[in-house]
Amino acid sequence: MDTATTNKDAQGTPLGAGGHTLFDKIWNKHIVKTIEGGPSVLYIDKHLIHEVTSPQAFAGLDKRGIKVFRPKQIVATADHNVPTLNQHLPIKEELSRLQVEALTTNCANHGVELYGLGHPYQGIVHVIGPELGFTQPGMTIVCGDSHTSTHGAFGAIAFGIGTSEVEMVMATQCLLQSKPKLMRINVEGELNEGVVSKDIVLYIISLISASGATGYAVEFAGSAIKRLSMEARMTICNMSIEMGARCGLIAPDETTFSYIKGREFAPKGEEWDKKLAYWKTLFSDADAKFDTEITIDAKDIEPMITYGTNPGMGIGVSQHIPALAEVEAKEQASYEKALQYMGLEAGSNIKGQKVDYVFIGSCTNSRIEDLRMVASFVQGKQKASGVEVWIVPGSKQVEAQAIAEGLDKVFEIAGFQLRQPGCSACLGMNEDKIPAGKYCISTSNRNFEGRQGPNARTLLASPLTAAAAAITGVVSDVRELI
Amino acid sequence: MSKAINIITSTIVPLHNENVDTDQIIPARFLKATSRDGFGKNLFRDWRYENDNEATPKKDFVLNNALYAGKILVAGKNFGCGSSREHAAWAIKDAGFDVVVSSFFADIFKNNALNNFLLPVVVSDEFLNRIFEAVENNPSTELTVNLGEQSITLNETRATETFDINNYKKTCLLNGFDDIDYLLNIKPEIETYEKEHFN
Ligand code: SF4
Numbered sequence: 001m002d003t004a005t006t007n008k009d010a011q012g013t014p015l016g017a018g019g020h021t022l023f024d025k026i027w028n029k030h031i032v033k034t035i036e037g038g039p040s041v042l043y044i045d046k047h048l049i050h051e052v053t054s055p056q057a058f059a060g061l062d063k064r065g066i067k068v069f070r071p072k073q074i075v076a077t078a079d080h081n082v083p084t085l086n087q088h089l090p091i092k093e094e095l096s097r098l099q100v101e102a103l104t105t106n107c108a109n110h111g112v113e114l115y116g117l118g119h120p121y122q123g124i125v126h127v128i129g130p131e132l133g134f135t136q137p138g139m140t141i142v143c144g145d146s147h148t149s150t151h152g153a154f155g156a157i158a159f160g161i162g163t164s165e166v167e168m169v170m171a172t173q174c175l176l177q178s179k180p181k182l183m184r185i186n187v188e189g190e191l192n193e194g195v196v197s198k199d200i201v202l203y204i205i206s207l208i209s210a211s212g213a214t215g216y217a218v219e220f221a222g223s224a225i226k227r228l229s230m231e232a233r234m235t236i237c238n239m240s241i242e243m244g245a246r247c248g249l250i251a252p253d254e255t256t257f258s259y260i261k262g263r264e265f266a267p268k269g270e271e272w273d274k275k276l277a278y279w280k281t282l283f284s285d286a287d288a289k290f291d292t293e294i295t296i297d298a299k300d301i302e303p304m305i306t307y308g309t310n311p312g313m314g315i316g317v318s319q320h321i322p323a324l325a326e327v328e329a330k331e332q333a334s335y336e337k338a339l340q341y342m343g344l345e346a347g348s349n350i351k352g353q354k355v356d357y358v359f360i361g362s363c364t365n366s367r368i369e370d371l372r373m374v375a376s377f378v379q380g381k382q383k384a385s386g387v388e389v390w391i392v393p394g395s396k397q398v399e400a401q402a403i404a405e406g407l408d409k410v411f412e413i414a415g416f417q418l419r420q421p422g423c424s425a426c427l428g429m430n431e432d433k434i435p436a437g438k439y440c441i442s443t444s445n446r447n448f449e450g451r452q453g454p455n456a457r458t459l460l461a462s463p464l465t466a467a468a469a470a471i472t473g474v475v476s477d478v479r480e481l482i
Numbered sequence: 483m484s485k486a487i488n489i490i491t492s493t494i495v496p497l498h499n500e501n502v503d504t505d506q507i508i509p510a511r512f513l514k515a516t517s518r519d520g521f522g523k524n525l526f527r528d529w530r531y532e533n534d535n536e537a538t539p540k541k542d543f544v545l546n547n548a549l550y551a552g553k554i555l556v557a558g559k560n561f562g563c564g565s566s567r568e569h570a571a572w573a574i575k576d577a578g579f580d581v582v583v584s585s586f587f588a589d590i591f592k593n594n595a596l597n598n599f600l601l602p603v604v605v606s607d608e609f610l611n612r613i614f615e616a617v618e619n620n621p622s623t624e625l626t627v628n629l630g631e632q633s634i635t636l637n638e639t640r641a642t643e644t645f646d647i648n649n650y651k652k653t654c655l656l657n658g659f660d661d662i663d664y665l666l667n668i669k670p671e672i673e674t675y676e677k678e679h680f681n
Contacts, residue, residue: 032675033668038650041668043675053567055516060662069669081514095514102516146566146590162568162594163518164662172665174672178648180589210501211560214589244563246589310501310563334500334558427510427565448505448564450528 021182021288022251023217025281026157030140032174039176045139046073047169048125049112051103052080052429053144057167058106068110068170075134076107076114079124080429084392084419087117096430110170121264123395123421126150126363130234131397133263137252137279142169146241147363147445153233154260155252155282157217160241180246181215181291184284186222189298194479196373197232198365198443198462200224201239202304202314204296210312214244216292219284224298225250230259231369238364239445242311251283303478306447306460307350308338313447315350317465317477323347341449342457343437350475355441355459357434358383358416358470359452361392362426362444365463368401370443374467375407377482383415384473390417390432392424416470428453441469485599486658490580491626491637493552496617497544502557503564504591508573510565521569522576545577549621556583556613556625561602562591571598581627583634585610596651597661603627603634609643612636629655 020028032041049057054076061068068074081096091097100117107114115121121128126147129135137155142148144166151158165175187200205212218240225233233250240248257276260266267275302316315321324346327335339346344353360366360374371393383389391411393399399421402408411418425432426444433453434440440458443466447458459475468478499506512524530545532538539546555574561584562570571594574582582595583603595602605613616623616636624637629652635642647655654661665672 029679032672035650038648041665041672043672043679052513056518056568059517066666080510099514099516144566144568146564148566160566160590162566162571162590162597164568164594164597164660168662168665171662172669172672173676174665176650176661176664210563211586211588214560214586244560244588310503331500337499427505429510429513446503446505446564448503450509451505454509454528454534 018285019287019289021284021290022155022219022249022282023157023182024288026138026140027179029138030157035176039178041174042140042177044142044169044173044175046075046129046134046141048129048141048143048148049074049076049166050080050125050143050145051078051099053163054106054166055099055102056163057144057170058110060167061110061170064171066171068112070173071111073173074112074170075129075132076103076112077122077125077128078103078116079421080423080427082117082422083430084422084424084432087420093430120396120400123397124363124366124423126238127366127394127398130154130230131263131395133260133266136260136266136275137256137282142175147238149240149245149247150234150238150363152237152240152247152249153230154256155249155279157247157249159247180217182219183213183216183245183292183294184219184221184290186293186295187220187224187298188222188295189224191224191298192302194303194464194482195301196462196464197228197235199301199304200298201236202306202311202460203301205239205243205312206304206314207296208243208294210242210310211244212312213240216245218243218245218248219290220248220250221284222295226253229369230255231367234367235364239311242445252279303462303465305350305465305475306458307342307344309341309447309449311445311447311460313338314460317351317475320347320349321345351477353459353475354439355387355469355474356438357440358387358389358466359392359425359440359442359444360463360466361390361394361424362442363394364445365443366392366394366398368398370463371398371402371407372405374463375410377464377467377478378414378416378471379410381414381471383470387470387473389415389470390419390425392419392432393421395421414470425452427451428456434458441466441475487580487599487601487629487655489626489628489630490553491624492554493550493622493624494554494556494613494617495544495550495552496614497555497557498614500558501560501563504562504567504570505564507562507570508567513567513569518572520576521573522578525573525577553579554581554583554625554627555579556610556617558610559584559586559607561587562595563588566590566594568594568598571595571600575600583610583613583625596655599655599658601627601629601655603645605634605643605645609634609641612641
């Protein structure tokens with residue numbers, strides 16, 4: 001059975017007749033056909049690629065003797081492997097260099113535009129997509145990277161895929177997908193002082209666990225979400241994968257539209273008006289049904305920090321690490337193992353824990369707003385001695401903007417290092433690794449064992465909480481410092 | 483190489499850990515290759531070796547224990563969470579596994595596994611415990627996974643459970659078909675769709 005679904009949903013209900021979620025509206029418009037009793041052929045509007053998960057996909061195309069089907073719908077950059085110092089020099093690490101070179105050759109062979117090292121648009125894929133206006137509402141967007149969920153902040157269906165799927169999209173601009181279940185998480189009310197979007201998402205994950213949204217697409221809604229900037233919304237959608245979700249999304253509104261307007265790949269003139277009219281239809285209808293719905297009171301959220309080895313192991317900074325007795329019996333063994341890895345004690349306070357490194361960067365928190373937040377907090381302050389602080393902007397454009405605003409001076413005076421754009425210590429694929437046993441308070445999204453380097457210990461937090469630790473040298477409650 | 487999967491009978495490698503993320507399966511620093519081969523030797527690298535050194539295997543890690551071997555990896559819940567790296571599926575397959583059994587898989591990992599003819603089998607928590615207990619009592623315990631019948635059986639006790647798999651995916655695995663072959667075949671339909679979509 002093939003279903004033409006451009007103006008109707010799978011049950012034949014006309015779109016716009018009510019009852020549809022934001023997700024449904026976008027999903028239905030992208031179904032090329034549905035295989036009976038199987039997945040749907042989902043059309044992909046935009047594809048982002050980077051050096052680590054694309055070489056085997058290009059090799060697959062070459063083996064089949066075919067070219068990229070729609071090269072103009074791909075944006076490519078080098079981010080995971082690149083050094084964050086002296087980017088004008090050849091990459092020293094041989095395997096990294098070969099991988100970046102392979103991307104350059106592959107893009108050239110297939111007519112794909114590459115924003116490689118040295119290009120003014122280079123940066124982390126999930127930072128440059130939105131920044132260039134490539135990411136737009138109502139689209140389907142994929143990338144061989146799980147944090148593709150970031151782009152959902154614009155009201156798009158955006159999700160991470162594996163390399164075989166990268167090859168499929170390169171070859172046909174389509175994927176075979178089954179529709180996920182739908183969850184809505186409403187965050188209502190006013191945020192407390194010192195609490196930012198990273199805290200919201202860490203709080204949600206601590207509540208529902210690192211697998212709490214597996215199998216779901218999650219729409220974030222509610223008055224607290226509505227008030228957030230685009231950068232802050234991206235931070236939340238970025239981490240929806242850390243609750244297991246297939247993707248996260250937020251209905252587009254005036255904040256979204258004014259962010260996109262005028263950007264490099266944003267629609268212009270008449271095209272803009274047409275697109276805008278469509279984008280304004282992208283919201284969940286009042287009578288739309290979700291498989292699961294959760295509502296959170298914004299005032300219950302305090303600055304958050306993780307103490308364990310998955311992003312669900314988070315607490316408010318004033319709280320204690322759960323005592324063994326507070327953990328479910330069957331979870332106790334893995335809980336103890338996590339704390340042992342972290343060198344932390346069950347039942348103790350996290351506040352006051354010594355910190356060796358501070359990493360402000362990654363596709364979660366490396367946008368200009370994050371850097372401004374850090375700069376305004378540290379203005380006139382000095383980092384604690386013995387703490388190494390790395391600020392790694394998400395893109396060349398963020399870096400240029402930070403310098404234009406003089407943020408680099410603020411960081412320099414504080415003793416922070418402003419480095420060049422890339423994924424950096426988020427995953428430690430380049431030289432930026434945290435040494436074994438050291439504690440790093442990080443604005444990235446994963447605190448897995450060894451994520452930032454073998455035996456490195458990661459504490460995830462917001463840029464504000466990370467900046468506070470940089471100044472005091474220990475985990476601190478930023479509310480006591482502002 | 484025929485990629486097709488149907489019935490697999492094998493001893494088991496039990497990995498009791500829960501929330502095994504893809505950074506553990508294959509750490510990021512080993513993702514620098516540009517081919518799909520050879521990732522198996524770095525599977526669970528940091529759990530397997532002391533100080534990143536192959537000369538000093540960690541004795542208490544299951545892959546270093548000669549008692550356990552086989553084509554079936556059995557792991558705790560939420561297996562494969564984290565990064566989308568398909569290298570995780572490649573590493574497991576390259577290390578000789580055809581099946582991973584858990585009570586819960588992360589989405590992207592599950593897709594990646596299926597695309598590489600590595601069969602993810604979801605069992606109940608109770609059945610998972612039974613397997614762990616059986617293999618603890620007898621390391622040469624065998625499991626039979628029958629894809630056609632969608633069943634998984636502990637050979638010794640004949641304890642069995644059925645598992646779900648998408649019909650389309652099942653056909654692909656049984657016949658050794660790839661999604662990409664299917665999609666390439668419907669390209670004219672995709673082009674027709676595009677005309678309307680971009681209008
Ligand atoms: S910054 Fe980290 S999470 Fe984001 S794309 Fe790079 S490696 Fe992945």
